[in-house]
Amino acid sequence: MAKIGLDKLRHSYLPTPKAPEDYALKEIDLEWTDGGAYALLGPSGCGKSTLLNIISGLLTPSEGRILFDGADVTDLPPDKRNIAQVFQFPVIYDTMTVYDNLAFPLRNRGVEETRVDARVREIATMLELEDRLTTRAANLTPDNKQKISMGRGLVRDDVNVIMFDEPLTVIDPELKWKLRSKLKELHQRIEVTMIYVTHDQTEALTFADQVVVMQDGVIVQIGTPEELFERPRHTFVGHFIGSPGMNILPCEVQGARAAFRGALVALEGPIERIGTRTEIGIRPEYVRLAADGIPATVRKAADIGRHTVVEAVAGETVINAIIAGPPPERGTEVHLALEPRQTRLYADGWIATEAGAP
Amino acid sequence: MPGPGVGPSLPCGPPTPHSWGPAMTLELKAVTKKVGGEPHIYETSLTFEVGGFNILLGATNAGKSTLIKLMAGLERPSSGEIWAEGRNVTGLNPQKRRIALVHQFFVNYPHMSVFDNIASPLRVQGMPEDEVKTRVQEAADILKLGPMLARRPQELSGGQQQRTALARAIVKDATAIFLDEPLANLDYKLREELRDQLPELLGDRGTVVVYATSEPTEALLLGGHTALLHEGRVSQFGPTTAIYRAPADLTSARVFSDPPINLAEVEKKGDRMHLGALHWQVAAEAAALRDGPYTMGIRPHHITPTEPEGDTVRITGDVQITELSGSESVAHFAVGPTSWVSLAAGIHPYRVGEAHDFFMVPGHCYYFAPDGALAARGRLHHG
Numbered sequence: 073m074a075k076i077g078l079d080k081l082r083h084s085y086l087p088t089p090k091a092p093e094d095y096a097l098k099e100i101d102l103e104w105t106d107g108g109a110y111a112l113l114g115p116s117g118c119g120k121s122t123l124l125n126i127i128s129g130l131l132t133p134s135e136g137r138i139l140f141d142g143a144d145v146t147d148l149p150p151d152k153r154n155i156a157q158v159f160q161f162p163v164i165y166d167t168m169t170v171y172d173n174l175a176f177p178l179r180n181r182g183v184e185e186t187r188v189d190a191r192v193r194e195i196a197t198m199l200e201l202e203d204r205l206t207t208r209a210a211n212l213t214p215d216n217k218q219k220i221s222m223g224r225g226l227v228r229d230d231v232n233v234i235m236f237d238e239p240l241t242v243i244d245p246e247l248k249w250k251l252r253s254k255l256k257e258l259h260q261r262i263e264v265t266m267i268y269v270t271h272d273q274t275e276a277l278t279f280a281d282q283v284v285v286m287q288d289g290v291i292v293q294i295g296t297p298e299e300l301f302e303r304p305r306h307t308f309v310g311h312f313i314g315s316p317g318m319n320i321l322p323c324e325v326q327g328a329r330a331a332f333r334g335a336l337v338a339l340e341g342p343i344e345r346i347g348t349r350t351e352i353g354i355r356p357e358y359v360r361l362a363a364d365g366i367p368a369t370v371r372k373a374a375d376i377g378r379h380t381v382v383e384a385v386a387g388e389t390v391i392n393a394i395i396a397g398p399p400p401e402r403g404t405e406v407h408l409a410l411e412p413r414q415t416r417l418y419a420d421g422w423i424a425t426e427a428g429a430p
Numbered sequence: 431m432p433g434p435g436v437g438p439s440l441p442c443g444p445p446t447p448h449s450w451g452p453a454m455t456l457e458l459k460a461v462t463k464k465v466g467g468e469p470h471i472y473e474t475s476l477t478f479e480v481g482g483f484n485i486l487l488g489a490t491n492a493g494k495s496t497l498i499k500l501m502a503g504l505e506r507p508s509s510g511e512i513w514a515e516g517r518n519v520t521g522l523n524p525q526k527r528r529i530a531l532v533h534q535f536f537v538n539y540p541h542m543s544v545f546d547n548i549a550s551p552l553r554v555q556g557m558p559e560d561e562v563k564t565r566v567q568e569a570a571d572i573l574k575l576g577p578m579l580a581r582r583p584q585e586l587s588g589g590q591q592q593r594t595a596l597a598r599a600i601v602k603d604a605t606a607i608f609l610d611e612p613l614a615n616l617d618y619k620l621r622e623e624l625r626d627q628l629p630e631l632l633g634d635r636g637t638v639v640v641y642a643t644s645e646p647t648e649a650l651l652l653g654g655h656t657a658l659l660h661e662g663r664v665s666q667f668g669p670t671t672a673i674y675r676a677p678a679d680l681t682s683a684r685v686f687s688d689p690p691i692n693l694a695e696v697e698k699k700g701d702r703m704h705l706g707a708l709h710w711q712v713a714a715e716a717a718a719l720r721d722g723p724y725t726m727g728i729r730p731h732h733i734t735p736t737e738p739e740g741d742t743v744r745i746t747g748d749v750q751i752t753e754l755s756g757s758e759s760v761a762h763f764a765v766g767p768t769s770w771v772s773l774a775a776g777i778h779p780y781r782v783g784e785a786h787d788f789f790m791v792p793g794h795c796y797y798f799a800p801d802g803a804l805a806a807r808g809r810l811h812h813g
Contacts, residue, residue, distance in 0.1 A: 115617060116588075244490060249689075253751040253762075257782065271617050277754035277777070297754050298777045314756035315622055357757065357775060372629075375671050376650035378731035378773065383626070394775075 074140040074232035074265060076127065078102040081136035083122055089134065096122045097133070098289040104267075104282075106141075109259045111268045111280035115312070119289040124237055124269050129153050140232050156234045158225040160241045162217035166210035170201060173209050174223050181228070195223045198258055214242050219251070226258060233265040240275060252278045273313050285309050301355075303416070305423050310353050316381065316392045319359065320418070321352040330417055333387055335366045338412040341428035347419030354415045356381070359393035361400070362409035366391070370406055373399030384408060454480040454515060456501060456606050456638045461510035463496055470496050472663045473510070478606075478638050478655075483629065485649045485670065486642040488659030488685055494642035497659070498608045501640065503527050514638075515605055527606075530599035534611040536591040538583040544570075544594050545579040551602040569601040572631055589620040596631065606638040613648075625651060646688040650674060658685040680725060680802040689730045689760055689771045696726040696797070703792070706766055710743045713793045716806040724805060725798040730760065730773035732794035735786060742789045745770065752780045763788065 081100040089095055097119045104110055112120040125131040129150035137146045145153055164173050174192045196202045199219045225234050240248050256279050259266050268279050276283050277297040285293045292306040304310035310318025323330040330337045330352050368384035382393045417425045456478040463471040471493050478484040486494040499505040503524040511520045519527055538547050552562045570576050573593040583591050599607050613621040632639050649656050649670055656670040666673050666682040677683035683691050697704045698721050703712050747763035759778040762771050772788050793808040
């Protein structure tokens, strides 16, 4: 187990990078506490796999250092870093039994057989594989193969960190949610630092205490699931977290308020700064149909049982609202009211209002 | 537009609402499918119409793909008939039917440009090249692929690749388009985006659209009509929202719920329902039920961590599993032998292993008779 530090990391796949866009990672400074559950979340191409490979040692960064408990491991090869990794696709020995597969990482390091037996049985029980221990791995379903792959990652308790790279990709949708929360539970029990890389918000938010959201090689926010949902620091986070994501309305600033297509909108708190581009950010959950507010036309509305999702347009801007009650007809002219305490201003993508008084 | 083909060419059934041709419907008439003596599809009769999506909703292996293969002519039914545009097409090859098929896995030709990929079904038909060009351009514009036409599929994002597959489906003027979990392999943001656009892209083309999915929320978002499939049988078919609100039986309620609907064995005694130590006054519609055992069903979003107004039943249980989607929180908790699932808006920081209070409003309950049929539903289910 270890505290992990990333110190001014930058990485480019080009031999002589010049412009910022030449970098797959643009400058990462980060400290992860010992024993925490972390997720790296972002769309494909955001740099999360690059970062993972740098931590595991598969890739040497162009600049910066990686520290495990303060010790510089930047130049250490993967096998000297004492880490465990679980990949997207199962990495197991088909000819071995489930038991021997799970035991392999321990035996490989000369752990004595009674200890091996105890650990293998413990992990197998956690993963509900205890009645499969004598089965040859080749005869298992893809789901169970991946479970063994996870088990092999979890079986050693002396690792600095366990890293999961999109581990549920091959898992059947109906099993996914079980394994998601299983991993969370496992983390609570074994308390090893874990890093989970995914593009899936549910996997990240369910697993992690702290989620690192990445876009274009930059960390746009580090926060708890509540923080990412309630107060996205960047419009990308607002858009990426939540279904549908946060509404982003181009606006101008007028005094303490924002003006969107002539309508003045109250904000959560004082404006801290104004950039070249300003936008209002508000989640669909906090948009209501009201007697007055922003005029818009209903383009689509779906009653999805637990609520109704209304998609309205004001000029070129799409605004989603999550409401109770029956869906309005397509083409209906409506007024949208924004809950002021949940209405934030973003300048050049970054949050620019102070949180109002609670 | 029925041409001479297999089976009678006269349209049958009720008169068509379209003035320009025979009924654009797709019909399964008592279709069954057995593979090696094992029934994959039990006797199924369904009519799919133009306008809006026709959704096949069911878990993996429920029979969705088999039904699509039967309708598309990729497999033959063991018995029964398939009719399209008012004629029997049961024995007809897929090439002879004007259909298009989009799979879960984007099937594009890797060595061809996007343009050639979209053009391929038209060139197979022997269409003149200038018309091919017009059609491809039109389909590419609809699917926002205009700037990508010269590229190869592998140079595109997952969403663009799937849009290329969709463009190939819409380019050929099919009378029916089958989409077999077309968004399942996309990142959720892309899935959200394409799902949002699909009804516009496919809805108004005078085509029967059949869309298979395993996600209940996707069915609700797409609207139209839904057939619920479970182990090779259609348990219910009707307007999507209506059958969600009024499941005909236990199976339908199970199939059309995500997270899974809460089910518990209850006993009606007089005007009260009993579930272990919990009991409550039955809502008006259930009051007329005979005393005795029922299965109660209540959807996860009607089990809430905050107390709603009105009559509520408090359920206290140990949280076992939690799950946070981007905007909703799910908690699984247990009370004695009964497990419950709650779905709440927003992010709730539950602690696994700790007891939490949850609340249920009896007016949201469904009651199913011992044979599984819906016996009563709470007054709060509007629509």
